């Protein structure tokens with residue numbers, strides 16, 4: 001067995017254990033393999049082991065990889081910060097965008113999404129860590145942004161995403177992930193039903209699953225330390 005395939009198995013086992021520990025069905029948590037900085041060969045290895053969805057942070061690197069792997073029919077998620085001048089390439093290549101943090105970016109993605117492609121699946125990124133983080137919309141503004149995004153014709157709002165500040169404090173993590181979960185409830189109460197909470201990475205996926213994550217974004221635990229390749 002390759003190490004990527006062994007690592008994938010180990011991550012699936014962690015997700016399953018975390019889900020069972022809180023009475024959730026492990027099937028309700030999807031695994032996104034974050035392949036940023038790793039080459040097409042590593043992605044093919046993960047795909048051969050059954051992994052279907054991959055996450056990228058950098059527009060040019062991601063688009064090149066998607067083009068190189070076009071024969072593999074994989075699902076590609078853009079999860080990094082997105083500038084206005086890069087939206088066209090993202091709208092053309094990716095299936096999902098997790099990092100919508102302002103309306104202007106969403107409007108551009110919707111306008112630029114080819115009518116022959118399915119709608120772009122999107123999540124609104126929320127800053128759950130206050131001044132400890134710079135990315136994501138303020139929780140107080142998240143419902144309004146989500147409502148506006150949901151109204152755009154070529155986007156489909158799937159849910160919310162967050163990246164808490166790095167911390168080993170379990171109570172802090174639970175509180176941060178809890179903000180995202182309760183915002184999803186507020187959205188539902190406002191008539192905007194979503195099915196995705198994108199939260200949890202290599203070091204904190206258990207806490208995220210306990211707090212209701214439906215999609216965890218895992219890089220290092222699958223591919224190894226970035227920069228070591």
Ligand SMILES: *Cc1c(COP(=O)(O)O)cnc(C)c1O
Nearest residue numbers: 034057079201202217218219220
């Ligand atoms: C890099 C990255 C991940 C994966 O982080 P790991 O610690 O390597 O699992 C997840 N989400 C986002 C937004 C990232 O940038």
